[in-house]
Amino acid sequence: MFRKVTIVSIACIMSLTLVCGVPAYAKTASSIKQELAESQQNEKDAKAEYEAKKKAEEAIKSEIKTLEKRIKSTENELKSLEKDIAANDQKIEETEQEIVEMETTVRRQNDDLNARLRMMYESGEGSLIEVLLGSADLTDFLGGLDIVKKIHEYDMQVLDEMNIQLNKIEQKKAELVDMQQLLDTHKKAQIQKRESLAADKKKLAAAEAKAHQETVEAQEDLAAAQKESDALEAELKSYTSTQTWGGGKLGWPVIGRVTSEYGYRIRPNFGYRQLHSGIDIAASTGTPIRAAGDGVVYSAGWKGSYGNAVIIDHGSGIMTLYGHNSSFAVSSGQSVKRGQVIAYAGSTGNSTGPHCHFEVRVNGTPQNPRGWL
Ligand SMILES: [Zn+2]
Numbered sequence: 001m002f003r004k005v006t007i008v009s010i011a012c013i014m015s016l017t018l019v020c021g022v023p024a025y026a027k028t029a030s031s032i033k034q035e036l037a038e039s040q041q042n043e044k045d046a047k048a049e050y051e052a053k054k055k056a057e058e059a060i061k062s063e064i065k066t067l068e069k070r071i072k073s074t075e076n077e078l079k080s081l082e083k084d085i086a087a088n089d090q091k092i093e094e095t096e097q098e099i100v101e102m103e104t105t106v107r108r109q110n111d112d113l114n115a116r117l118r119m120m121y122e123s124g125e126g127s128l129i130e131v132l133l134g135s136a137d138l139t140d141f142l143g144g145l146d147i148v149k150k151i152h153e154y155d156m157q158v159l160d161e162m163n164i165q166l167n168k169i170e171q172k173k174a175e176l177v178d179m180q181q182l183l184d185t186h187k188k189a190q191i192q193k194r195e196s197l198a199a200d201k202k203k204l205a206a207a208e209a210k211a212h213q214e215t216v217e218a219q220e221d222l223a224a225a226q227k228e229s230d231a232l233e234a235e236l237k238s239y240t241s242t243q244t245w246g247g248g249k250l251g252w253p254v255i256g257r258v259t260s261e262y263g264y265r266i267r268p269n270f271g272y273r274q275l276h277s278g279i280d281i282a283a284s285t286g287t288p289i290r291a292a293g294d295g296v297v298y299s300a301g302w303k304g305s306y307g308n309a310v311i312i313d314h315g316s317g318i319m320t321l322y323g324h325n326s327s328f329a330v331s332s333g334q335s336v337k338r339g340q341v342i343a344y345a346g347s348t349g350n351s352t353g354p355h356c357h358f359e360v361r362v363n364g365t366p367q368n369p370r371g372w373l
Pocket of ligand 1: 260276278279280357358
């Protein structure tokens, strides 16, 4: 018997349940309600996770700003240190010049003194010998000696003063060299500080990039989490079936290991749950995929992340979906019998390896296929 059924809301299913009292429906209705609640919770969780990721990213950004300020001030300190060092270098150069000049003067003074003494001893008239030998008496001699001594003392005094001056300049230079060492030590410390800040910044930049990536992914996941599934749900809800579900169990589309069950998965990187709307059955590429029950092919074609997907309408709002196929064996509108080959396994769409993603939907809402097999 074929009956035209249009199911627009869960309320309708629930009322149908009450009227018909079909156990399969009763179970389905309550599970739909529960799964919708779970789906809403999942969306909330995903949103909260996205907000948290965004906050974390902004915190890192503000840390980077603080660090950049510190780097700038360190660089300014370094610049002023370099100025001080250059000024000190200039002073050292000037002092060295002073030293050279003073040494030249001292040497000249010393040479002059020696030359004068030599002249006094060696030359003819007025020489020291002459002065002394020409002395009339001891008083004269001592007087002459005194004059020579005085000349010598004066020269020696000048020389001493010059040497004192030279010592002072040399001491000044030593102080400047000490200062230079101190400045160099400061500079080294400052450079080290700058390097460590730069390393911190690099680490933070990497953390920021990672946080940003996570935010973007969380945002994308939030948006895409159930987009495909929701879109399908909306599409199937508005679809008017021409079939009536005959009841009973569905058949396995392919015999293989179930690699992923239906239900909410914890996303390890994001910490929130995402609904896996079907079960994954491992099947090597080209393995025949069979209709789980009698029905009409609702669609056979590309369906986004599902890849090449076949959807079969079994009537009364019950539909099955077979995703990631490599190729099709049926086309839209075709009637199929339970166990009929409808497609061949593959890894098209959002898939990491060949398998059959098998879904059971009631009025568009995904159900756990385990309850139907
Ligand atoms: Zn799957």
